[in-house]
Amino acid sequence: MPSAPAMVRCSACSTALPPEDPPTDHPLCATCTQTPWCDGCSQPATEQHLTVQDGVLCGDCITAWSLCGRCDRYTHDPQDTVGDGPVCDGCATDYSRCTDCWLLAQELRQLDNDTSVCAECALDYRACDECDQLIVGYADYCSDCTPSSSDHVHDYSYKPTPLFHGTGPVFLGLELELKTSGADCQDCALIATRKLGRLGYLKDDGSIGYGRGFEMVTHPMSYRYAIEQFPWDLLPQLEERGAYIDGDVGIHVHVSRAGFASPVHVYRWMKFFYRNESHITEVARRASDEWAAFAPQARAGIVDFAKGNDDYGLGNGGRYQAINTLPEHTFEVRIFASSLIPQQVQAALALIAASVEYTRTLTSTDITRRHGWEWTAFVTWLRAHPDYAPLLAELEDLACAS
Known part of the structure; x- marks a missing residue:
């Protein structure tokens, strides 16, 4: 068979x-x-995987290839990306390469040195404060946006229409002089301008020098508005940026003439200032000098001033007195040393505002029987008026609250 x-x-x-x-x-x-045949082993590919060349690979041969994150086909030469995994050469044309990590990314951020980085690497850089372009180094502005101090600091004669903030009748105007290095002036000027907004502006001052600092000037503010709304964090920020003060710069505080009840009120206020020179200068952190003098002739001229005789400044001493009486609408108190410490500047404003209110209701009986001219009487009054807490805190720090 x-x-x-x-x-x-x-x-x-x-x-x-x-x-x-x-x-x-x-x-x-x-x-x-x-069944299609595998391009790798030349066997029918029951488990089929398409390649970017329109070929087919079986399950065994595919292990040496990578799946493209965009087209879902396999490539033998993948390009690494940020966020999308590997991609094939064809899909890679939709990406750009980061100059830091050298990976491909769909969106890049430009640096100010004409290179570009991915979103991950961009976290290592600071954005320009003006245009949001990333900066190489530690500056706040890219090379195109770096401000000139002249963009923000007006000349000495600049005097805009005053904008009143808060409720009167007593308004205060702060003039704070500060210095910087030439390199720091631009940054400090822009920071101050942005922080002040409509509350103030910057001016050149001959005693500081062009490009070496500026005078920060506020529009008229009520005392309460100043304490609550002035950007007090600006002062330490400026110091961190390189601003500083020395014996050549000071603070001037303007107080509105319209805030006084009468010529007698003005007389009492000036008399209180000049009678308490030692305490006032201690709070001001500055002794009488040629720029803010407690001159005897000025003290003697207070009575004449109250009667309307003051054509050349208090006691004919001109503007460089402790109280400059020449401005048309304000009295300028020039006695304070400059400062970038918020409490010290607040205390300067509080001293002017508190002394105006203290002398507003000061009577002859208060003066003759209750020692109203004396500093201790004023401090006692301060303790009963918590609105002036910055001044009282400064007096405690200086050990002159008695």
């Missing part, structure tokens, strides 16, 4: 095949005949 023919199997999946006539070296079943 003839022997049965040998079983023929599919060379790809080993499925039994019916006898073939004629037989082939690599017989295939009907399923494998219709």
Whole structure:
């Protein structure tokens, strides 16, 4: 009896095949005949993976390839990206390369040195305060936006229409002089301008020198408005940026003439100031000098001034008196040393505002029987008026609250 023919199997999946006539070296079943062949191993790819070249790979051969994060096809030479994983060369054309990490990214941020970085690397840089471009180094502005101090500091004669802030009738105007290095002046000027907004402006001052600092001037403010609304954090910020004070710079405080009840009120206020020179100068942190003198002739001229005789400044001493009486609408108190410490500047404003209110109701009986001119009487009054807490705190710090 003839022997049965040998079983023929599919060379790809080993499925039994019916006898073939004629037989082939690599017989295939009907399923494998219709299955794409792997470009890697040249076998039918029952698990099919498309490549970026429109080829097919089987599950075994695909392990050496990477899936493109954009087109979902496999590539043998992937390009690494930020956030999207590897991509093929074709999809990589939609990306740009970060100059820091050298990965591809869909969006880059430009640096001020004409290079660009991805969002991750951008976190290592500071943005320009003006245009948001990233800055190489530690500056606040890119090379295109670096301000000139002249953009923010007006000349000495600048005098805009006053903007009144708060409720009168007593309004105060602060003039604070500060110095900077030439390199820091631009940054400090821009910081101050932005912080002050409509509350103030900056001016050149001949005693400081052009480009070496400026005078910060506020529009008229009520005392309460000044304490509550002035950007007091500006002062330490300026100091951190390089601003400083020395014996050549000071603080002037203007007080509105309209805030006084009568010429007698003005007389009492000036008299109180000049009678308490030692205490006033201690609070002011500055002794009488050629720029803010407690001159004897000025003290003697208070009576004449109250009567309307003051054509050349208190006691004919001109503007450089402790109280300059020449401005048309204000009295300018020139006695204070400059400061970038908020409490010291607040105390200067509080001293002027408190002394105006203290002398407003000061009577002859208060003066003759209750020692109303004396400093201790004023401090006692201060303790009963918590609005002037910065002044009282400064007096405590200076040990002159008695």
